[in-house]
Amino acid sequence: MDTLKQLRDELETEYQTTKRFLEIYPDDKNDYRPHPKSMKMMHLATHITEVFGWAGFMLNSSELDFAKGGMEPKVLLTKEDLLQVLDKNYKASEEALKKANEQDLEPTWALKNDGHELASWTKYAAIRHSLNQITHHRAQLGVYYRLNDIDLPGSYGPTADNPNF
Numbered sequence: 233m234d235t236l237k238q239l240r241d242e243l244e245t246e247y248q249t250t251k252r253f254l255e256i257y258p259d260d261k262n263d264y265r266p267h268p269k270s271m272k273m274m275h276l277a278t279h280i281t282e283v284f285g286w287a288g289f290m291l292n293s294s295e296l297d298f299a300k301g302g303m304e305p306k307v308l309l310t311k312e313d314l315l316q317v318l319d320k321n322y323k324a325s326e327e328a329l330k331k332a333n334e335q336d337l338e339p340t341w342a343l344k345n346d347g348h349e350l351a352s353w354t355k356y357a358a359i360r361h362s363l364n365q366i367t368h369h370r371a372q373l374g375v376y377y378r379l380n381d382i383d384l385p386g387s388y389g390p391t392a393d394n395p396n397f
Contacts, residue, residue, distance in 0.1 A: 235337060239359055240329045243287060246366045247322045250280060252385040253370055253377075254318060257311040266379055273376050278308045278317070280369045285321030286362040288328035290341050290355055299346035 254277065262274035271279070282305070308314055337356035342349050353361060374384050386397035
């Protein structure tokens with residue numbers, strides 16, 4: 233089994249789907265949130281674009297310690313900004329996955345805060361987790377779109393707005 237090819241293929245599928253969602257991003261709704269505890273729409277969309285860079289980051293590091301910096305959230309303002317960051321991060325992760333070998337997926341990768349370990353996985357499992365994060369947060373963005381009467385593109389099949397997926 234070629235695990236790296238499977239990860240690259242899934243990353244590319246998620247990229248194409250996410251790109252369709254961001255191509256219809258409404259710049260006039262950056263501050264929209266469905267609940268006071270929810271992220272604002274632009275913050276959520278920005279986070280999704282950032283997650284596309286995680287596979288590359290994980291393959292080239294052993295941890296992320298939030299207290300020590302290293303991954304500062306970007307401030308994006310427009311649909312064009314989102315699409316540029318999405319493309320940049322996707323390409324970086326795609327390139328890292330192309331250069332990697334199966335053994336590169338075996339070491340441990342950890343999330344920490346000031347040295348305290350919050351979570352730890354093999355690099356393979358960490359990358360899988362990041363792919364799950366893309367799906368999860370894109371579904372959240374879909375709810376935001378639905379609540380704002382924005383037609384939803386298909387993700388894994390048709391939607392009520394796009395029945396001919």
